[in-house]
Amino acid sequence: DAKTTQPPSMDCAEGRAANLPCNHSTISGNEYVYWYRQIHSQGPQYIIHGLKNNETNEMASLIITEDRKSSTLILPHATLRDTAVYYCIVRAFSGGGADGLTFGKGTHLIIQP
């Protein structure tokens, strides 16, 4: 799986959009970008994933650059409950789920009141 680079921490004001960047310059054509988050000591929570098109769900939007070398996770209206460590993970789609996710250090997002 390709390696990802994320800033170690970020602040965002409550109610504003939180934009979390991720670099994955060695991504291969068959690799997806996944985002998970972990609120302190809880189990990681799946947020969203995408291949090359932008994706949106009830939690967030994922913007992937045209060359696929970077992406941005957008939380449109951040709340205090969004304070968590956010992990960007790149991995090939595998129908049988052949291996586990590789979590890096992620970005600690702190939402300020």
Add this chain to the structure above:
Amino acid sequence: DSGVTQTPKHLITATGQRVTLRCSPRSGDLSVYWYQQSLDQGLQFLIQYYNGEERAKGNILERFSAQQFPDLHSELNLSSLELGDSALYFCASGKRQNTEAFFGQGTRLTVV
């Protein structure tokens, strides 16, 4: 609530002992993953089972073993415990055709 159930939530045991952690996956999920999270190592993938068979191994020690039963629940066995095995152990489950993994709330193991 992810639908993945882990028991027990907390476990305190002495060095040299053996413990078993249990995981019940979400209904319909065939894959079960085990992860270890310690303060200095972050989230580490240990092992994956799919429909009862071992599918992938990560950084799992030889003192650790796991299995997935016919009813799809899984157990992680940790033996000859050391102080450094103190960590949060997470189980996750997923369906066959996608790789979104849904995590349980973890078992906090403290070895004293």
